[in-house]
Amino acid sequence: MNHYNNIAIAIDYIKQHFKSQPGLEEVAAAVHMSPFHFQRIFAEWAGVTPKKFLQYLTLDYAKNMLRTGQATVSDAAFETGLSGTGRLHDLFINIESMTPGEYRNGGKALHINYSFAESPFGNIIVAATPKGICHLAFADDRELALQYLIAQFPHALFTQTVDLIQQHALYIFTQDWSRLAEIKLHLKGTDFQLKVWEALLKVPMGKLTTYSMLAKELQRPNAFRAVGSAVAQNPVAFLIPCHRVIKANGATGEYHWGSTRKNAIIGWEAAKTDKEATT
Template identity: 65%
Template sequence: MEAQNITDYSRIAEAIDYIRVNFKRQPTLDEVAGKVNVSAFHFQRMFKDWAGVSPKKFLQYLSIEYAKSILKDKQVTLFDAAFETGLSGTSRLHDLFINIEGMTPGEYKNGGEQLTINYSFAESLFGKLIVASTAKGICYMAFADDEGMAFADLQGLFPNAKYRQVVDMIQQNALYIFTQDWSKLNQIRLHLKGTPFQLKVWETLLKIPMGNLISYAGVAYSIQNLGASRAVGSAIGANPVAFLIPCHRIIKSTGEFGQYHWGSTRKAAIIGWEAAQLNPEN
């Protein structure tokens, strides 16, 4: 992951937001570049370096028509097909190397007073992250546009835990996912506080291949509970591990991307970026 790609994200996000708001009149490259205060030449190159495709191509991946085509083709058979996708390149499935272990009641009893949690901040392709771990695995990861608020949110989950701001190997291994270098990844262990239903939904999300999208109803179908769309939505909203558990791949059945705990623009950026990795321009 190049440092330049990381520092460019704020401008990329601003550009994506501007294009989405004004897409009906198809803003020019010069106009979008001016919005983020760079030359058209530099913006085109910066965007291509970050996404792998041009801004115009990227916008196609953010359209409702594109999202609907993915839902139509994939929704019913997605979870069956996921296991047949294979292990090569960026299509490797999350669930083959991410393992969820639910916390025992004793581990989060009394606000997690028996837990020692390491946490640190790191840069990613989609902005700054806070990542936290217990001795058993990652317990929390979130985008941290404000470090103080991000740490406060973590403390809200485990108010009585002992905290140490330190980077450990569990955190470092999990962050390798942003490099797209599968050879560096050992199995990522997640150690999560959740109800049995939440854990089941989160495990199901891990089976959605990169670049695919599914509706809330599709997730309910996959867990054989067709009437649970609303409960599924609540479980997805409570996802404590951004990106690794890919709740960004859940959209409305209409093709609209919908809300995201860490911002709708960031959700669009991740969805578009993942689609671009599977369909890069030469």
Template identity: 65%
Template structure:
């Protein structure tokens, strides 16, 4: 991400953090703009360019009451109604175009031995990203606030693999999700290392529609393990593919946004950004 883009995102992330922490007071435009040292006019323009909606509308999207409403209205039909939600374009459901293939037991056990992994750094609306792929598909995608640390996390997951910094078609296709109409995106292939339980949880996450939210309990019930919320939470926390596997769409049953391995402000930003693009009626 270039310096200006990174500065703009940092300001937006800070503003979102302020909104998230103070939504009960419904801060006005001047108050939020002051937190990032911009005039209300320039802040509103910058924010709308990034999110597609005004800060005021975004505040509605990320409030706890909105989260509760989404869960209340969609709780019983979150998955069953996925195909008649009327979403199109960037609201298209993940499970229509993301396919998971698990690594073989040998690849899993041997830490990626004999795997050639390509990796590259790219920009996203939510900061820089490290994306990596094997000859079968995307194996890792993570927000990379620090490139050295992000690459170290990748190599830790595949200690015996070979790595080459280059961009391939798997990566380019996956990154189109941020900038292109998903109807024009080829089917995205993931090649993941995980236990049978983890893969089942990640597949359930793919069925949560863009612009909607679920809870740990709902995901547990979806995979037939009503009492497995804690285990589900652990599996969600170990998701190796940021954004494509939408762990950011899982929140607490109270409507609280909850934790996110790449930062709570970023999670809040993604939820609001997706809600804006699917134009949920509050």
């Protein structure tokens, strides 16, 4: 509990002083800990290093400024305490996979193909950039599903058409999971989110895991809440199998597209793997 209190104080300190870009030593001193010990404890409780946490806060503030379209990239860099636009550019590239200017334009000039298809668990919407699948979701209401997609990339150019990238992704409903490597993904997220999604890809079909097990897999045993948040923000349903994560007590737990659908997917995968094991 003492560690929890110290980390809570440290998080609050970083939030209040992020514009001055405090270093590890400064934040550690604020909670009367050595930098080495503080870094280790912070990573265990928060799921990221103090430096990464500071970067995420900085990026969120810059994104809020740029989202309005009224601030320049230079303004955003100055207001977040960064030494120049170059550092802000690197931060966006490393975490968002786009430049500050591209974010400010809301995905302008980004070409996204999308289509609707049927799956064993209902209609889906799948979207891809030239780099890979950027979105896949169950679409009980097609209009709402399309509106949600557009909201993620408000200034992108959308075309309703099926391309090869989408076709390869849809094979997953009829082919075995050994072909997963053929599917290209174009994801944007924090380093921690990407690591959680990568860990999900390693959960075999027909098997289940828990948030705490994923946290241990990532060597962040106390970051199961952060893991849960990353799982909930998975942008590619089914392909990144967040449905295979259940609670430690065995309960199915929540699912963005409904617990009934989650139970159906888990049962379908279990039956499919059992059948393959007996043939």
